[in-house]
Amino acid sequence: MTIPHLQPSAARYYALRLLPGDEVFSRLRAFIQEQHIQAAWIAGCTGSLSHAALRFAGQDETTFLTGTYEVISLNGTLEWQGEHLHLAISDPQGAMLGGHMMPAVPSAPPLSW
Template sequence: MTGDRELNEAGYRASEARFVCVRLLPGQELVRALRRVAAETGLRAGYVAGAVGSLSQANLRFAGRPEGCVLTGCFEVVSLIGTLDAEGEHLHMAVSDPEGRMTGGHVLEGCIVRTTMELVIGHLTGVRFSRSPCPLSGYEELRVDGIE
């Protein structure tokens, strides 16, 4: 169980949000496009508020696996969630194939838009996201800092 000390070290802050809406076109790569949107809009702390679209290729890393699995075909994006910041992102996605079978995992570069990808990105004000090593998980994990 996580104690108050660990929770406070991870950081939490209340914030307001503004939103950016974008449509990605066929052939665009999802992660690179999100990074470009983050850079062009000055995003410091953000999240995927909504996403709908399709992919011709998905690159997902499944739980406990060291590398991604590239899937090719026709996929509907059923869910895309995660956090974004100026330095990177932590995204999870679920996709369904033409038979309705779902696959999900951690999003890696190599997700190619098939017909469209409509995104609503929430920009949190007054906070900055970053990543730092977590001794509990062994990974670079979210850090939330206040900004003036």
């Protein structure tokens, strides 16, 4: 097997922390615009949310949730014209929910990337 010579990545990594009450989408949009980032992806995220807005697979409607949710996974892409994010969360009983993350999701305790 031949392994081609790989070029080092030119990717830049940023750590971002959202404070309680920050709306996730508007904060992410502001960050990439402030940093002049044309395209980005979320490599990892930890924290919790007090609200979640998810569009489940095959559904047209958004489901809005209020409570305490632990972020299990948040990934996707961001650019100035929009974003495509997927969110997996668990409730205090450990029940999991996931889907396409929709706007208007404030963070509860700090949310970190």
